[in-house]
Amino acid sequence: PATRKEIRDAMLSPVYDWDNPVINFGFEGIHVVTAPGLPEAEGKTLAEGAKQLGREPVELLFDIIVASRGDAQGAYDGMDERDVVNIMKEPTGMVCTDGLSVFPTEGTHPRTYGSFPRVLGRYVREKHILALEEAVHKMTKLTADTLGLRARGLIREGYYADVTVFDPDTVRDTATLEHPHTKAEGIRTVVVNGKVAYADGAYTDAASGRLLRAER
Helix, strand or coil, X not given: CHHHHHHHHHHHCCCXXXXXXXXXXXXXXXXXXXXXXXXXXXXXXXXXXXXXXXXXXXXXXXXXXXXXXXXXXXXXXXXXXXXHHHHHHCCCCCCCCCCCCCCCCXXXXXXXXXXXXXXXXXXXXXXXXXXXXXXXXXXXXXXXXXXXCCCCCCCCCCCCCCEEEECCCCCECCCCCCCCCCXXXXXXXXXXXXXXXXXXXXXXXXXXXXXXXXXX
């Protein structure tokens, strides 16, 4: 109890200069992505979960951490769309998921499934922030060159055949915090190292991916 009070006071009345999601976004802006020890809290904000479970939001946060032995994940409403757009326009800016690879039964952030189709659907087709060629470049050649991945990032003879076939008129993300494993629309075929890994809405039994290391 004494430790909880100390942490609670630091969170709600901070005297330290550190990034504090509770102050920055509020309990209504903190989403519980995974909570293995308290799964009934998953898919809700701390404010929503606290109301449904009859607890204070800060106490629910403590209970999630303890019950899950620290192995819990959250998502925060802390991004500003203007920043996203400005960074996306930067010539050196690349596209990534920043997500974790997990089993379909485990919780995860919707960006794991949705980052790339979101850029293609929202920021290319709908908002015209990037040209299609720019977006693809930021997902492929620019990334491969920056990370030192040899013979990748282009469709060229002698390169590894990593190809995604999509419909630019329909591609979009559909994953949400409540349903993070929902597959994107408009993705027709995915080829990994020359083998078809996904086609006609289903995964194949190909296991052709491998760990990549920089080769400079």
